[in-house]
Amino acid sequence: MERSDLIEVAKRMIHYAETGTTASHDEGPRRNPIATYTDPEQFEYEKERIFERYPQLVCLSRDLPNPGDYLTRDDMRKPIVVVRNRDGQVRAFLNSCSHRSARLVEGQGKLRGGFVCPYHAWAFDLNGRCTGIHKEETFGEVNRSEYGLVELPCEEKYGFVYVAPRPDAHFTVDEHLGDLGPQLGSWDLGQATLIDSHEWNLDTNWKLALDTFCEGYHFWPLHSKTVGTFAMTNCSTYDRYGKHGEHHRLGFPSKTILDLRGLPEDEWDPMEHFSFVHYLFPNISLLVSPDEVELFQLFPGDRVDQHITRYNLYMRKPMDSDERWEAARQHFGFIRDVVDQEDYWVSANVQRNFRTGMREYTTFGRNEPSLINMHRTFRHMAGLPLVDEPVPQGEAE
Ligand code: FES
Ligand SMILES: [Fe+2]
Structure with a gap:
């Protein structure tokens, strides 16, 4: 100021x-x-x-300082996870696996490679893409590009991380906060x-x-x-x-x-x-x-x-x-x-x-x-x- x-x-x-x-x-x-x-x-x-x-203010940028850092929130009436990807961008996803909807992560922490679901070990990268189907040879073939995580609109600005509660929402932090x-x-x-x-x-x-x-x-x-x-x-x-x-x-x-x-x-x-x-x-x-x-x-x-x-x-x-x-x-x-x-x-x-x-x-x-x-x-x-x-x-x- x-x-x-x-x-x-x-x-x-x-x-x-x-x-x-x-x-x-x-x-x-x-x-x-x-x-x-x-x-x-x-x-x-x-x-x-x-x-x-x-849009909801989920956390401050400072809560996700490095790539792989994630944080979960359940108070937007849906389980969400925000994560900083390799390019330094924050992305938000429904904290739910595309196989049978299990929660992917709990609390707050750091992901080494990406998400690995605790239920049947399907893997997702930090951009939400499905990168691995455990025992795919027995599971059967699926088109991985259709099995990404559900992404929620997210913007990081002014030290804030804002997330929209619906995948089809459009917002910008500037529009929301105005002057x-x-x-x-x-x-x-x-x-x-x-x-x-x-x-x-x-x-x-x-x-x-x-x-x-x-x-x-x-x-x-x-x-x-x-x-x-x-x-x-x-x-x-x-x-x-x-x-x-x-x-x-x-x-x-x-x-x-x-x-x-x-x-x-x-x-x-x-x-x-x-x-x-x-x-x-x-x-x-x-x-x-x-x-x-x-x-x-x-x-x-x-x-x-x-x-x-x-x-x-x-x-x-x-x-x-x-x-x-x-x-x-x-x-x-x-x-x-x-x-x-x-x-x-x-x-x-x-x-x-x-x-x-x-x-x-x-x-x-x-x-x-x-x-x-x-x-x-x-x-x-x-x-x-x-x-x-x-x-x-x-x-x-
Ligand atoms: S529910 Fe995630 S791998 Fe099965
Ligand atoms: Fe007071």
Whole structure:
């Protein structure tokens, strides 16, 4: 990102901090039906019309550094494997053998030559071509060119690996990310080092879990002993990106942001005083700061009130000492625990309260513009009419 853009963001934050304001939505506060988190029909539409239709960020380039490196994922409602081929390109396949559909590989690892199916040892190269039929003389002749793996469209760009969920889909990362792509590309995410991963399987709707990454209104109350000790609460910039404004970027200032006022502008190091949390439609929260990249991927579970979150921490600076590794692991544990014991603790109890059916609405404040817009985007992309409405006036004393 250009330095002038970072300065502009810092100035907006200083203004908000000085005036006790924050980015806001012209139409807020708005009521949103709780059914949005509990209705099985909406949930089906989201899976079909959002998760089946739009490309998914599967991993960072850094997760597949060398030819033969592969990684499997099962959260796109189908088993997939992504692999880097001999030419350095990443390809994606259904993790399913063309003989009798067995899973080819598990987890993550490195393939020497190519895939060898564990069931009857059919072989496939890193481009998915069938290269060997075990005991072909007894099996009988088959046309190998018709027995390749099912390939899924895949593109690697800006340090991301994106995969389309259907073989006949067409997409480009630039089309999908729009003006946010080059901005994210400027962070050199492809160079970051993976520190650790954690996965949650929770009884919480996937959008409810996502909400917690999209506002800083809760920083002081919920995170008073953790994030709230260094981040300003209820104070953030908000910018939208993409063709329909479907992606966004929140800038969360640290309490030190006001220290910049005492320095000439050309001495500012703005990124020392805030971090960006990007939302990439439909299911990614991506924090970028000078040191860290925190990737949260959220997926619908089997039921409307279940979801899966995968959290990966990467470090952007070279991990060239034991001290750096130790500090990075500590940071990983800190964030995992904050999300686990604070954010996701509250999401789970909210979902339990929803189940009582005794409340009809949840309300997004003017100071939570990203929630109002994000939930509208979900409805719009799922082909459903918008349902949020103004808070009735005259109810307050
Ligand atoms: S299912 Fe793969 S070789 Fe038989
Ligand atoms: Fe939080």
